[in-house]
Amino acid sequence: xxxxxxDAPAAGQAGRPGGAEAARLWPIVALASLAxxxxxxxxxxxxxxxxxxxxxxxxxxxxxxxxxxxxxxxTLSGSFVSLGVTQSAMAAMVGxxxxxxxxxxxxxAVGAVxxxxxxxxxxxxxxxxxxxxxxxxxxxxxxxLFGTVSELTGGRIVRMGPARPAWGGGEVLGIPLxxxxxxxxxxxxxxxxxxxxxGRQTILVGANRATAAVSGISHxxxxxxxxxxxxxxxxxxxxxxxxxFGEAMANSLTGLTFSVIAALLVGxxxxxxxxxxxxxxxxxxxxxxxxSNMMVLNDFSPGGRLAVQGAVVVAAVVLIDQVRxxxxxx
Amino acid sequence: xxxxxxxxxxRPYLLPLLVLMLTWAVIASVTPxxxxxASAYSVLEGFALAGxxxxxxxxxxxxxxxxxxxxxxxxxxxxxxxxxxxxxxVGAIAxxxxxxxxxxxxxxxxxxxxGINSLVFTIGTLILLRGITYMAAGHEPIxxxxxxxxxxxxxxxxxxxxxxxxxxxxxxxxALFLGYTRWGREIYAIGGARAEAVxxxxxxxxxxxxxxxxxxxxxxxxxxxxxARGGSAAPQNYDDLLLTGAAAALLGGISLYGGRGNVLNxxxxxxxxxxxxxxLAVRGTAASLVQLVTGAxxxxxxxxxxxxxxxxxxxxxxxxxxxxSGGLS
Numbered sequence: 026x027x028x029x030x031x032d033a034p035a036a037g038q039a040g041r042p043g044g045a046e047a048a049r050l051w052p053i054v055a056l057a058s059l060a061x062x063x064x065x066x067x068x069x070x071x072x073x074x075x076x077x078x079x080x081x082x083x084x085x086x087x088x089x090x091x092x093x094x095x096x097x098x099x100t101l102s103g104s105f106v107s108l109g110v111t112q113s114a115m116a117a118m119v120g121x122x123x124x125x126x127x128x129x130x131x132x133x134a135v136g137a138v139x140x141x142x143x144x145x146x147x148x149x150x151x152x153x154x155x156x157x158x159x160x161x162x163x164x165x166x167x168x169x170l171f172g173t174v175s176e177l178t179g180g181r182i183v184r185m186g187p188a189r190p191a192w193g194g195g196e197v198l199g200i201p202l203x204x205x206x207x208x209x210x211x212x213x214x215x216x217x218x219x220x221x222x223x224g225r226q227t228i229l230v231g232a233n234r235a236t237a238a239v240s241g242i243s244h245x246x247x248x249x250x251x252x253x254x255x256x257x258x259x260x261x262x263x264x265x266x267x268x269x270f271g272e273a274m275a276n277s278l279t280g281l282t283f284s285v286i287a288a289l290l291v292g293x294x295x296x297x298x299x300x301x302x303x304x305x306x307x308x309x310x311x312x313x314x315x316x317s318n319m320m321v322l323n324d325f326s327p328g329g330r331l332a333v334q335g336a337v338v339v340a341a342v343v344l345i346d347q348v349r350x351x352x353x354x355x
Numbered sequence: 356x357x358x359x360x361x362x363x364x365x366r367p368y369l370l371p372l373l374v375l376m377l378t379w380a381v382i383a384s385v386t387p388x389x390x391x392x393a394s395a396y397s398v399l400e401g402f403a404l405a406g407x408x409x410x411x412x413x414x415x416x417x418x419x420x421x422x423x424x425x426x427x428x429x430x431x432x433x434x435x436x437x438x439x440x441x442x443x444x445v446g447a448i449a450x451x452x453x454x455x456x457x458x459x460x461x462x463x464x465x466x467x468x469x470g471i472n473s474l475v476f477t478i479g480t481l482i483l484l485r486g487i488t489y490m491a492a493g494h495e496p497i498x499x500x501x502x503x504x505x506x507x508x509x510x511x512x513x514x515x516x517x518x519x520x521x522x523x524x525x526x527x528x529x530a531l532f533l534g535y536t537r538w539g540r541e542i543y544a545i546g547g548a549r550a551e552a553v554x555x556x557x558x559x560x561x562x563x564x565x566x567x568x569x570x571x572x573x574x575x576x577x578x579x580x581x582x583a584r585g586g587s588a589a590p591q592n593y594d595d596l597l598l599t600g601a602a603a604a605l606l607g608g609i610s611l612y613g614g615r616g617n618v619l620n621x622x623x624x625x626x627x628x629x630x631x632x633x634x635l636a637v638r639g640t641a642a643s644l645v646q647l648v649t650g651a652x653x654x655x656x657x658x659x660x661x662x663x664x665x666x667x668x669x670x671x672x673x674x675x676x677x678x679x680s681g682g683l684s
Contacts, residue, residue: 105474108423108597156665157657158611160421160474161601165653168598172647180641275643279594286478296475328489328590335483342475343465350470 054293054344059312066315070322080201082318083311087203088262090310092281093288094211094303095258098218098251100289103231103298104159107149107255109167110282116170117142117263118273119178125185125267131192139260145170146256147249154245167282175275184272193268203265207307210261214254214303223250231298287334288313291341295349313337367616371607371623378627382634389637395514397636401629402526403518403584404429404577406622408600409607410529411573413621416604417533418566419546419613420466420473426596427484428455428571429578433588434492436579437499444504448579455575456568458484463567467560473567489590496589499582508584518580525576529569530618542566547614595646602653603628611657612664628652 066073092110100106107113117138124134149166153159197205218224223246230237230247238244267273292309294301313334320330382389408425415422432451439447462480466473499505508517533539541562544552553559574596582588607624609616631652632645 106478152654152658155661157661161605161611161653161657164598164601165650165657168595168646168650168653172643172645172650175641175643176647180643283478283482287482290475290478296472326490326494328486328492328494330486331489332483332486335479335481335486338482339476339479342479343469343471346469346471 059308059315062312062315062319066319066322070319072322073319078318078322080204082314083204083207084201085317086307086310086314087201087207088266089281089284089288089313090207090307091203091210091262091265092258092285093292093306093310094207094214095255095261096285096289097214097294097301097303097306098224098227098254099159100294100296101218101231101298101301101303102227102247102251103234104153104248104251105296105298106160106286106289107163107167108160108282109149109163109165109170110259110285111278111280112167112170112174113142113145113256113259114263114266114281115273115275115278116145116174117260118267118277119174119183119263119275121264121267122183122185122271122273125188125190126183128188131190135264138264139257142256142260142263143253146252146259150249150252153252154248171275178275180275182272182274185267189271190268193271203269206261206265210258211304211307214258217254218303223247227251228299231295232300284310284313287338290338290345293341293345295345296342367608368619368623371620371627374606375623375627375630378630378634382630386634386637389634392514394630394633394637396511396516397633398626398629399514399519399523400516401632402522402622402625403516403580405596405599405603405628405632406625407522407525407573407577407580408596409603409625410526410618410621411570412597412600413604413609413616413618414529414533414542414566414569414573415473416601416609416611417546417614417616418542418563419549420563420566421477421601422459422462422567422570423474423477423597424462424481424484425570425574425600426593427481427488428458428574429581429593429596430588430590431484431488431491432575432578433582433592434488434497434590435575436582437497437588438491440499440501440504444507444583448576448583451579451582452572452576456572458575459571460564460568462571463564464560466567467563473563485590492588492590494590496587498587502586505583505586508580518584521576521580525573526618526622529573532569533618538562538565543614598646598653599628599649602649602656605656605660606652611660 063073072078092114096107096110120141121134121138124137125131129137145166149162152162192202195202216224218227226237226242227247227250229240230242230244234244263278266278288310289306290296290309291312292301292305292307294305294309316333316337317330320333325333383394408429412422412425432455435451435454436447439450441447442450462476465471466476510517512520533542538561541552541557542565544555544557545559545562549559577596578588578593603624604616604621605611605624606627607616607620607622609620609624628649631648635645635648
């Protein structure tokens with residue numbers, strides 16, 4: 026079709042049915058490796074299974090997980106990934122801090138940030154739906170957002186002041202708020218993708234855009250909905266972070282983009298789209314957080330942890346791709 | 356006849372050339388200090404960092420792929436250059452660049468051999484290389500101790516410095532390689548219409564390995580030159596090089612659909628962005644505004660290219676189909 030696609034012809038349509046199967050298989054592989062990791066972690070790190078530590082792991086995974094789950098529909102629909110995650114979530118974070126600082130009530134500020142982010146996401150969605158390259162479009166949008174926020178804040182830290190919401194960084198029924206939002210949001214997006222018409226259409230468009238178009242499924246509508254869901258996740262992540270820290274700046278959340286994509290890939294969501302489920306992205310985020318936590322408890326340097334994380338992504342990507350090909354062939 | 360043919364040969368450069376002249380005129384008119392040799396010098400300096408990265412990225416875009424790991428590669432090469440200072444200025448830069456070429460060739464070979472999506476693979480190596488960079492630097496900025504070895508980097512010859520001369524020489528070499536060698540032409544073939552090229556006997560893996568070797572090598576050279584110029588390197592640097600590099604390559608007229616564009620296009624794109632950056636810097640504008648402008652320009656360019664492709668395809672009937680299907684993304 027008119028919109029360019031990233032998969033080389035070799036990895037094209039012929040690989041798709043196998044891709045779906047491999048995506049179904051991958052969660053089992055991922056869960057098995059998670060189990061092996063947890064057992065290994067218990068063996069070498071005495072503190073690993075303490076409630077405090079487990080809660081810490083989930084808390085670390087929560088923000089990345091929320092955004093990764095939110096990006097899943099974009100990837101599933103065949104629009105790859107956003108390279109402007111950090112800047113978008115940062116814009117939501119700074120926006121929330123500023124609105125609270127102005128004395129807006131919590132609920133109004135939350136609503137305004139979500140609405141604002143959805144508007145920004147829709148602009149990108151329209152461009153991508155029209156046929157622009159999603160990776161470059163989101164890269165450019167991220168740069169524009171970063172530049173705008175930096176200009177508006179003068180590069181300084183903005184603070185909420187005394188109006189900081191009491192629920193920031195808090196707990197509900199003993200469960201940290203971020204984790205609760207991650208669980209609820211993952212459930213909602215997963216249901217949306219697997220049970221609703223638009224969700225099924227999203228996966229069909231990602232699996233085979235030409236066939237979907239012939240069947241009367243609107244690629245534009247699917248892309249817009251995917252970007253709207255993504256924007257809600259970005260807004261939630263920014264708001265939760267802002268409420269927990271009470272301050273934000275243009276350089277906040279650096280590295281989030283690649284952590285989120287890593288979670289998505291390690292979770293086994295096919296980058297070409299059409300195969301996978303949003304909850305896998307959350308599982309990928311938790312898996313990476315577990316590995317990261319094990320390394321922290323075993324005194325790995327930050328650079329060493331990053332290197333291992335990168336190696337895990339490369340290994341997972343190659344492994345998933347090989348499994349998918351094997352299945353497609355046999 | 357010859358005039359018409361000359362015009363046809365110039366056609367791919369007309370739009371970027373026009374944009375460059377416009378940008379230059381606007382900047383020179385609003386910023387009186389942006390004139391003459393000083394402005395030429397600062398624009399040429401842009402070739403040494405963002406320009407080299409754009410050149411490397413262009414090779415992968417022409418091959419119908421994309422190398423996202425260039426920023427991390429440049430940061431690692433800068434650290435390697437500082438760590439190897441005992442090899443002397445040229446030696447240290449050469450070691451860092453060679454390491455980049457070797458890594459890129461391996462990365463490209465794996466991508467081609469496994470037939471894996473290059474976006475995904477290079478996101479993994481982007482994280483991996485950044486981790487290695489932090490470890491190699493010991494998690495803090497490092498300095499060249501025998502700082503006298505970097506003295507030649509500060510010399511200035513009219514509008515040139517050793518870094519811009521090195522960068523321009525690399526552009527020249529890349530132009531010859533991509534335009535006139537078998538391995539270079541293969542990159543175009545594989546990016547323009549991959550299935551057809553492979554059927555016609557073009558190897559599937561080698562052009563991709565070569566393209567990624569060029570991109571990592573150029574990024575490494577850029578990082579090493581910057582470290583030599585500044586006498587130090589920090590492991591967190593160069594996160595935004597991907598944006599600037601991609602913007603420059605695409606601004607100049609490298610096609611995102613693969614197989615089209617050449618080194619002259621990249622040079623024009625770099626000159627445009629470099630002029631914008633230098634012009635804003637003269638006015639004392641923050642770097643964040645440069646990012647904003649870069650992002651906006653990038654959006655305009657890919658939008659324009661998309662529209663041109665649409666209109667062109669309508670004119671040419673269905674001929675555009677196979678080209679778009681082979682492209683990256």
